[in-house]
Each structure stands twice: as structure tokens, then as C-alpha cells.
Amino acid sequence: MKTNLTLLLSAPFLLAAAGTAQAQDYPTKNIQIIVPYSAGGGGDTVARIVADRLGEELGQQINVVNREGAGGEIGIDEIARSDADGYTLGVFGYPDNFVLEHTRDTSFTFDSLDYLAAFDDMPMGIFASPNSQHNTLEELVSYGQEHPGEMIIGESGALGLLHALAFAERSDMQITPIRYSGGGELMNALLGNHIDLASTSSMSHDPIVDSNGKPIGFAAEERMEMFPDVPTFKEQGLDLVMGVSRVLVAPAGLPDDVREALVAALDKISTNEEMITNFENSAIPYRYLDDSAVNEMLEKSNSVLMPVIESNLDQINGN
Amino acid sequence: MMLTVAPLPTNACAQMLSNLILGVIVLLSSIFFYLQTTDLPDRSALFPQYILWGLAIVGVLLIFQALLEGRKKAAKEELEARREARVQFNDILIFQVMVPGGLMLVAYGLLLSVGFYPASAFLVFTIYSYHAFRIDAENLNRALWVRAVIFAFVITLFMYLVFTLLLGLPAPSGALF
Amino acid sequence: MDIFSILLNLFTPSVFLVVFAGVLVGIVVGAIPGLNGAIGISLLLPLTFTMEPQIGLLLLGGIYMGGMYGGSITAILINVPGDVVAAPVAMEGYPLTQQGRAKEALYYSIFSSMFGGFIGVLVLILFTPPLARFALQFGPAEMFFVSLSGLIIVGALSGSILKAALAVLLGLFISTVGVDMITGSERFTFDSLGLRSGISVVPVVLGLFCFAEMFLNIGKKPSEQVQYRDQKISRMTVIKDILSQRFLVWKSGLIGTVVGLLPGVGTTLAVFMSYGDAKRASRRDIPFEQGNPDGIIAAESANNATVGSSMVPLLALGVPGSPTSAIIAGALVIHGIVLGPSLFVNRPDVAFTFLYGMLLTVVAMTIIGAIGIKYFSYILKIKMEYIVPTVLVFALFGAYSLRNSLFDVFIAIILGIAGAIFKKMHVPLAPIIIGVVLGPLIETNLARAMRIAGARNMPLWEYLLATPLSKGLVALVVIMLLVVIRMRHKEKIAAKEVKNA
Numbered sequence: 001m002k003t004n005l006t007l008l009l010s011a012p013f014l015l016a017a018a019g020t021a022q023a024q025d026y027p028t029k030n031i032q033i034i035v036p037y038s039a040g041g042g043g044d045t046v047a048r049i050v051a052d053r054l055g056e057e058l059g060q061q062i063n064v065v066n067r068e069g070a071g072g073e074i075g076i077d078e079i080a081r082s083d084a085d086g087y088t089l090g091v092f093g094y095p096d097n098f099v100l101e102h103t104r105d106t107s108f109t110f111d112s113l114d115y116l117a118a119f120d121d122m123p124m125g126i127f128a129s130p131n132s133q134h135n136t137l138e139e140l141v142s143y144g145q146e147h148p149g150e151m152i153i154g155e156s157g158a159l160g161l162l163h164a165l166a167f168a169e170r171s172d173m174q175i176t177p178i179r180y181s182g183g184g185e186l187m188n189a190l191l192g193n194h195i196d197l198a199s200t201s202s203m204s205h206d207p208i209v210d211s212n213g214k215p216i217g218f219a220a221e222e223r224m225e226m227f228p229d230v231p232t233f234k235e236q237g238l239d240l241v242m243g244v245s246r247v248l249v250a251p252a253g254l255p256d257d258v259r260e261a262l263v264a265a266l267d268k269i270s271t272n273e274e275m276i277t278n279f280e281n282s283a284i285p286y287r288y289l290d291d292s293a294v295n296e297m298l299e300k301s302n303s304v305l306m307p308v309i310e311s312n313l314d315q316i317n318g319n
Numbered sequence: 320m321m322l323t324v325a326p327l328p329t330n331a332c333a334q335m336l337s338n339l340i341l342g343v344i345v346l347l348s349s350i351f352f353y354l355q356t357t358d359l360p361d362r363s364a365l366f367p368q369y370i371l372w373g374l375a376i377v378g379v380l381l382i383f384q385a386l387l388e389g390r391k392k393a394a395k396e397e398l399e400a401r402r403e404a405r406v407q408f409n410d411i412l413i414f415q416v417m418v419p420g421g422l423m424l425v426a427y428g429l430l431l432s433v434g435f436y437p438a439s440a441f442l443v444f445t446i447y448s449y450h451a452f453r454i455d456a457e458n459l460n461r462a463l464w465v466r467a468v469i470f471a472f473v474i475t476l477f478m479y480l481v482f483t484l485l486l487g488l489p490a491p492s493g494a495l496f
Numbered sequence: 497m498d499i500f501s502i503l504l505n506l507f508t509p510s511v512f513l514v515v516f517a518g519v520l521v522g523i524v525v526g527a528i529p530g531l532n533g534a535i536g537i538s539l540l541l542p543l544t545f546t547m548e549p550q551i552g553l554l555l556l557g558g559i560y561m562g563g564m565y566g567g568s569i570t571a572i573l574i575n576v577p578g579d580v581v582a583a584p585v586a587m588e589g590y591p592l593t594q595q596g597r598a599k600e601a602l603y604y605s606i607f608s609s610m611f612g613g614f615i616g617v618l619v620l621i622l623f624t625p626p627l628a629r630f631a632l633q634f635g636p637a638e639m640f641f642v643s644l645s646g647l648i649i650v651g652a653l654s655g656s657i658l659k660a661a662l663a664v665l666l667g668l669f670i671s672t673v674g675v676d677m678i679t680g681s682e683r684f685t686f687d688s689l690g691l692r693s694g695i696s697v698v699p700v701v702l703g704l705f706c707f708a709e710m711f712l713n714i715g716k717k718p719s720e721q722v723q724y725r726d727q728k729i730s731r732m733t734v735i736k737d738i739l740s741q742r743f744l745v746w747k748s749g750l751i752g753t754v755v756g757l758l759p760g761v762g763t764t765l766a767v768f769m770s771y772g773d774a775k776r777a778s779r780r781d782i783p784f785e786q787g788n789p790d791g792i793i794a795a796e797s798a799n800n801a802t803v804g805s806s807m808v809p810l811l812a813l814g815v816p817g818s819p820t821s822a823i824i825a826g827a828l829v830i831h832g833i834v835l836g837p838s839l840f841v842n843r844p845d846v847a848f849t850f851l852y853g854m855l856l857t858v859v860a861m862t863i864i865g866a867i868g869i870k871y872f873s874y875i876l877k878i879k880m881e882y883i884v885p886t887v888l889v890f891a892l893f894g895a896y897s898l899r900n901s902l903f904d905v906f907i908a909i910i911l912g913i914a915g916a917i918f919k920k921m922h923v924p925l926a927p928i929i930i931g932v933v934l935g936p937l938i939e940t941n942l943a944r945a946m947r948i949a950g951a952r953n954m955p956l957w958e959y960l961l962a963t964p965l966s967k968g969l970v971a972l973v974v975i976m977l978l979v980v981i982r983m984r985h986k987e988k989i990a991a992k993e994v995k996n997a
Binding site for chain 3: 038044048049051066068069071103107149178179184185188189194195206210277281282283316
């Protein structure tokens with residue numbers, strides 16, 4: 001009886017040991033994707049769509065784990081600290097990590113992560129409240145310049161604030177930013193006319209416009225396919241391009257064979273029509289970048305963002 | 320309303336003493352935390368400072384209340400009751416709070432080092448045995464250990480099956496799991 | 497597609513199956529300390545990707561509805577509220593259990609949940625557009641006053657007012673720990689990454705209510721335990737009694753509905769508000785916190801009423817009003833369903849199936865609850881020596897699961913130790929929770945109000961009182977304050993009379 005019990009008790013340990021011994025062909029067990037935001041938002045949606053497909057492709061279950069807190073810092077930190085064995089991955093909206101790194105005392109840097117793919121390209125935008133008298137950028141800017149500091153812009157997230165500040169700086173206005181804890185709260189404040197403007201991503205376009213909010217412009221290179229009626233800032237004479245791109249990352253230092261397996265699987269699912277439909281349905285503009293393209297894009301984007309962060313650092317910290 | 324092993328120390332004297340200690344702790348910690356706020360930007364410091372002022376005032380009032388109660392001449396039997404209540408309170412503090420709390424912290428340490436499931440088995444085993452020990456120290460015999468081991472194993476296995484295998488919930492993992 | 501054929505669509509086996517399965521999952525996760533409806537929903541979210549949208553939605557809606565109810569079972573039977581919203585139920589339900597009336601308490605809870613659930617969903621069906629517009633009226637000023645009124649509720653709970661003040665201030669203080677939302681500066685974090693993300697309400701509840709309660713139960717002999725008794729009480733008696741309390745269940749359901757509409761305020765405030773009001777209005781001769789069924793009726797009908805109303809802003813504007821409805825929104829967008837006013841025009845099939853299907857979730861909850869109660873109360877037959885370790889490890893897991901954070905587990909343990917000491921010192925625990933929930937609301941809304949007033953060059957008080965709604969809310973705050981003072985006064989007189997007699 002006693003020996004049986006000992007055997008029984010040690011069985012799970014033996015199994016676990018056997019599991020690590022034959023970790024030859026990645027992946028042999030469940031994979032987890034850490035999302036540094038709470039469930040339900042854009043980043044979480046991307047992670048879940050991708051996890052679904054990628055899991056099927058790799059033949060293992062992929063669990064999405066939400067590790068929200070401190071504007072994404074907690075979760076990104078955890079991704080960077082995880083073992084680089086391919087069983088912990090992360091999905092978040094770039095440039096959250098970059099902005100956090102340069103505005104706070106974070107323990108991760110840009111190079112703590114290995115960027116494997118990007119799935120979307122979602123520009124930031126400015127929306128005006130339903131009661132606002134301003135329908136275009138021009139009207140808005142001329143009012144803002146005449147009434148410095150009076151216009152109130154709501155924002156949420158690291159990028160939301162940066163975008164609001166860059167928008168004010170480039171259009172020579174003084175506006176008052178007000179922080180909201182999430183996109184939903186921000187939309188509520190805008191639609192209830194408690195604030196004048198909102199700095200948020202193009203994903204909020206439909207609900208805002210449905211309730212008579214006004215899109216002023218998107219910080220995109222060119223007009224979006226999804227919303228052809230909304231002008232870009234560029235065409236209205238304002239040089240501002242800024243957006244979120246959801247990236248799939250691993251902690252830096254993946255073994256070569258694991259990295260190859262992941263990259264190949266990602267490339268393969270990138271053309272899956274069902275997945276692309278899921279993205280489009282969720283109002284997330286799909287744009288796949290493979291591992292080399294994503295690194296090129298990020299480097300370019302970092303060099304554009306850095307000066308914006310530096311010139312607004314006081315405002316970001318002291319705001 | 321509470322059900323505990325020992326009857327509650329309901330007399331005013333025991334209350335007075337614990338209120339005095341509570342008041343002092345509240346006052347001191349609010350001062351400590353208030354000092355932490357002085358480096359913060361004004362807008363961040365404002366709200367916590369108001370709260371800490373409030374806490375400090377509550378602390379002072381608790382001390383006053385306790386001292387006023389204490390000044391009333393205590394009869395002899397009340398002194399006796401006070402001592403008894405104090406002993407009872409200490410008893411609860413050590414055996415019902417510190418020991419189980421300590422076991423939880425050890426389990427937390429195990430959680431960090433070896434993972435959730437070994438920690439859970441440890442916790443079930445120790446709490447189960449401790450419960451039996453608190454009822455009667457004589458209870459700690461071989462049969463109890465065996466029951467504790469089996470119970471710990473069954474609960475841990477059940478949680479593993481439901482949470483990890485069935486639901487795929489992530490459990491805190493350590494070196495072993 | 498007309499409404500009639502949509503309703504016919506509801507009566508298919510797959511809908512029934514999904515609704516019952518969802519509610520059952522909800523009740524189970526709700527009853528396990530630390531797990532709640534939101535976790536259940538995010539677990540089953542991937543499953544809904546492959547379902548028809550309305551079916552998937554009903555699955556999630558069922559979990560939401562069941563989860564709101566499930567927490568009350570463990571609250572009543574072993575004084576461990578499975579979720580924040582069940583804390584007031586524990587305050588009334590557990591004393592009833594101690595009096596051998598567990599079954600009756602469970603009946604009160606399920607049938608009040610049923611009435612509350614129906615009220616919330618009916619409001620959702622009938623008044624979504626106007627209520628959504630109403631909810632939008634709540635800006636920083638209005639939210640500030642609503643949160644203040646929540647703080648006043650603390651005064652209505654019994655016990656020493658000084659210790660209640662201590663508890664609520666402690667809760668408010670706990671809520672300030674972490675990165676300050678408004679300025680991004682770190683408060684009381686002592687360079688710990690864990691403290692940076694702040695202390696969320698679930699580990700606090702687990703520590704104070706679950707760990708502390710279990711600690712104090714260690715060493716309880718089987719003879720000291722509450723004995724299981726099969727009470728002879730019929731369901732109809734309880735239902736009749738609920739309805740015979742003038743307006744109580746309707747009023748509580750409406751409080752739940754209205755407060756549930758407000759984004760970010762959450763269910764906690766609604767539950768405590770209606771509990772406090774029930775205490776004021778109760779005509780029973782039983783003191784509160786000693787097993788007055790009115791407290792259960794009020795709290796349970798309010799929390800299930802919030803299920804329907806928190807979906808109002810989601811369906812009407814596409815703005816999620818609670819964390820749970822945010823996840824449900826995530827499930828919808830994957831199916832390409834745009835939330836907001838256009839939903840009822842573009843996809844009436846989804847919208848109406850969901851709306852009316854939510855009524856089914858209430859029915860399913862009632863059936864499962866009313867039949868299951870007999871079996872739930874078997875928990876009382878289990879010896880404490882098995883209950884204590886089991887609840888502790890489940891709660892340990894629950895504390896982790898909310899944010900997948902080990903730090904939350906640590907916080908829960910520390911607060912468990914503190915909570916057990918507080919209990920012995922007669923410091924009430926519920927106000928701590930109210931403080932933790934309301935702290936961020938009061939602070940951020942006041943900060944926003946100050947900033948907006950500054951930008952518009954007006955004094956703060958002028959901005960705070962700018963709208964008729966905010967003036968009305970100020971009046972509400974004042975009235976509540978007076979009522980609480982009067983209640984306190986009456987209690988004092990009653991206590992004196994008892995002493996003299």
C-alpha cells in the first residue's frame with residue numbers, strides 16, 4: 001500500500017521530467033500568449049484571433065493570458081522576463097513598449113524582445129464631440145489657436161497621450177489633455193459632450209460616428225480603405241503619422257529551430273482567409289509583416305517617434 | 320454574528336485595550352505614509368494626503384476614546400476580566416491568525432519556487448493537520464497523516480484536472496510544474 | 497425578420513442547451529472564491545468564434561447572469577462570498593444559516609435574483625435608447641457625486657462609526673497605491689513592480705472575506721459547526737414573502753438597473769446602495785446583519801439587475817459599461833457585428849435574439865438554482881476540516897487567476913491576516929471594499945473636473961453644479977446623509993432602551 005502511494009504521488013513528477021527530456025520538436029506542449037491589457041480590447045482581440053489560427057497550425061493549444069496593469073508595463077515586462085523557449089509569446093500594440101521605455105524607468109528595453117510578426121496597421125485619429133461646432137481640422141485649429149488651453153482632449157493609453165500632444169504641437173495649439181483609463185470610458189465622455197476632442201485609434205470610428213461624433217482626421221499616410229470619407233492629417237496640411245501595430249513577440253534569445261518553426265507557421269497563417277475576415281470584421285485593418293519586414297518597420301518608426309517623445313517628455317511626466 | 324472557537328471578548332475593557340493599540344498603529348502608519356507623499360507631484364499627492372489626514376484623525380479619536388474609557392475606575396473583577404480577555408485575544412492572534420497566515424506565506428513561497436500544485440498539496444496537508452491539532456493535539460497520529468496525504472492529493476489532482484486540463488487556465492508555474 | 501419569428505427561433509434545442517450550459521458554468525465559477533463571471537466569459541470566449549453570433553452571445557450572457565447569482569451560495573452557506581457583489585448577502589445570509597435557515601436564505605437569494613434579473617433584462621429590451629442617452633449625461637461632476645453617495649452608505653452599516661470610518665479610509669488608501677492614473681507618478685510602490693499595477697478589488701475581497709473567515713474557522717469542532725437541517729419551507733412561501741415586502745424587490749431592482757448603467761461604477765455600488773436602502777426601509781423586526789431576509793432580497797435583486805442594464809450602453813452606443821460587457825463586445829466584433837445604434841437596423845436577428853434570449857438566461861438560472869438548492873446545502877454536511885483547506889487552495893488559485901498575477905496572491909494573503917485581526921477588533925470589513933471600489937472614481941473624476949474647470953476658466957464648484965443632473969445628485973447626497981444620521985440616532989436610542997431594560 002505504502003509503495004503504491006509513493007508511486008502514485010511521484011507520478012506527476014515523473015511525467016513532468018519525461019516532458020522536458022524529449023522537448024525536441026517544438027512545440028510539444030501548450031503555448032501561452034501574454035497580452036498586457038485586459039480582455040476585450042483591440043490588442044486582446046488580435047491575440048485571440050491569431051492564437052486560434054496559430055494553435056491549429058502548430059498543433060498545440062495556445063492560451064491567451066491577460067496581464068494588465070500600469071499601462072501595459074507589467075505584461076510587457078513579464079514577456080521580456082520569460083524563458084526564451086517559444087512557450088511564452090506576447091501580443092501587444094507597438095509602440096506601447098517603446099513609449100513606456102522612454103518615459104518610465106522600465107526594466108525592459110526595445111531589444112529585450114524578438115519581434116516575429118505584425119498583423120495590423122491602425123492609425124490614431126482625432127474625433128470631435130457631437131455638439132462640437134468644428135467639423136474640419138481647419139476650423140478646429142483656428143479656434144484652438146484663438147483660445148489657448150481651453151479645448152479639452154481626452155486620451156487613454158501611452159500612445160493616446162503622445163498622439164494628442166504631437167497633434168497640439170504640430171498644429172501650434174495649446175490644448176488640455178485629460179486622461180481616461182480605457183477606450184470605452186473615453187468614448188463615453190466624448191459622446192456625452194464632457195470633452196471636446198478624443199485622441200483614439202481608428203477602431204473607435206464606427207461607434208463614435210454612429211452617435212454623431214465627428215471624425216476630424218486620421219494620422220495615416222493615406223486614406224484608409226475602411227473609412228474612405230475620413231481625410232488624413234497629411235492632406236489637410238498637418239504632418240502627423242502615428243499608429244498602433246499589433247506585434248507578436250517572443251523574449252529575445254529564442255533557439256534557432258524554435259524561431260524558424262514559429263516564423264514559418266506565422267507566414268503560413270498570414271494568408272488564411274478566415275483569419276483575415278476575422279480581422280476585417282473586428283474593424284482592424286489587416287497588414288501582415290513577416291519577421292524581417294516588421295523589424296525594418298519598427299526601426300523606422302522608432303526613429304520617427306523618438307524626437308516626438310523627447311520634445312514632449314515634460315508634458316508626459318508632469319501632465 | 321461570528322462563530323469562533325473562543326467566545327468573543329465583548330467586555331468594554333478588552334475593547335479599550337485593542338482600540339488603544341489600533342489607534343496608535345493607525346496614527347503612526349498614517350504619519351509614515353504621509354511622509355512618502357511629500358516627493359510626489361501636487362496633483363498626485365492631494366488625494367492620498369486627504370485620506371491620510373482622515374486616518375490620522377481617526378487614530379487620534381480612537382486613542383482618546385480608549386483613554387476616556389480607561390479612566391473610569393475599573394472594579395476588581397473587571398481587571399480580572401480584562402486580563403482574561405487579553406490572554407484570549409493573544410491566543411486567537413497566535414493560533415488563529417499568525418500560524419495559518421504563516422502557513423499561507425510558506426505556501427506562497429512554494430508557489431514561487433516549485434509551482435502551484437505542489438504548493439497546494441502542501442497547504443491542504445498542513446491546514447488539514449493543523450485543524451485536527453487545534454481540536455485536540457492527541458489527534459495527530461498515523462491515521463491522520465495518511466488521511467491528510469490522501470486528501471491533499473485528491474484536491475490537488477481535482478484542481479489540476481479541472482483548471483489545467485479541462486479549462487486550460489494558467490496556474491502559477493515553478494520549477495516542477 | 498419580424499420579432500415573432502425571432503422569438504420562434506429562440507425555442508430551439510441549441511439555444512436552450514447553450515443558455516443552460518452558460519448559466520451553469522456561471523454559477524460554478526461565481527461560487528468558487530476569486531473566480532467570477534468575467535473569468536468564465538474570457539475562458540469560453542474562443543468557443544464562441546465558431547458559433548453563430550447570437551448563440552455565442554447567449555452563452556456568454558448566461559455565464560454573466562449565472563455568475564452574479566453563484567457568489568451568493570458560498571456566501572450564505574460558509575460566509576465566503578465568491579465574488580465582491582455577494583459580500584452583503586453574506587452579511588445577512590450566513591446568520592440565517594447559523595439559525596438553521598440555510599435553505600430559506602438560499603430561496604430568498606435565488607428568487608430575488610430572478611426578479612432582479614427580469615427587471616434588468618426587461619429594461620434592456622424596452623428602454624435601451626433613452627437609457628443610453630441618460631447614461632451619457634454622467635460626466636466627471638455627476639460621477640463624483642454618485643461616488644460620494646456610495647461612501648455615505650458606509651454610515652448606514654452597523655457598528656462603531658469611528659471604526660467604519662477607519663475601514664472606509666483604509667479602503668480609499670489602498671486604492672491609491674500604484675501608478676497614478678492621472679499623472680503616471682508612482683505612489684506607495686516602494687520600487688515594487690507588483691505594487692505598481694495597484695491593488696485590485698478581488699484579492700482584497702478574497703483576503704478579507706475568504707482567508708480571514710477560514711483562518712478563524714480552523715480548529716472548529718464538528719459540534720460547533722452549523723448543522724445541516726432540512727428545513728420545511730416551500731418555494732411559494734418565500735416568493736410570496738418577497739413580494740409582500742412593499743416595493744422592496746422592485747426598488748432594489750431599479751437601483752441595480754440605474755447604477756448598473758453608469759460606466760465604470762460597477763455592480764458593487766449598486767449592491768451596497770440597495771442594501772443600505774433596504775436597511776432604512778425594512779419593516780421586519782429583525783436587526784440587520786443578524787439575518788434579515790430583506791438584505792438578501794435587496795442585494796441579490798440589485799446585482800442581477802445590473803446584468804441587463806450594463807449591456808445598455810454596449811448595445812446602444814458600442815461603449816461597454818463593465819469589464820464583463822467589454823469582453824462580450826470583443827466576442828461580437830469578431831463576428832463583424834458593429835455595436836451601436838446601427839445594430840438594431842443591420843442585424844436585428846442578433847440584437848433581438850440576444851435581448852429576448854437574456855430572459856431565458858434568467859429562467860435557466862431560476863430553474864437550476866431552485867432545483868440545486870437542496871444539493872448546494874449539502875455543503876453544510878461537510879466537516880470543517882475538509883472545507884477550510886479546500887476553500888483556501890481554491891481561493892489561492894482564484895487570487896492568481898484574475899490578473900494572472902502572483903503578486904495578487906501575496907496581497908490576498910496579507911489582507912487575510914489583517915482581516916482576521918480586524919474581525920477580532922470589530923473593525924467592519926465591508927467599508928474597506930467600498931473604499932477600494934470608490935477611491936479611483938472619486939479621485940479621477942474630481943481631478944478631471946478640476947482640469948476641465950481650469951481649462952474653461954470657471955471655479956470648480958460652478959463646474960460641479962453646472963447641470964440640473966448634478967444639482968439633483970447633490971440633493972441626493974444631502975438627503976442620504978440626513979437619512980443615515982437619523983438611522984444612527986434611532987439605533988442609539990434603541991440601544992439605550994435595551995440597556996435600561
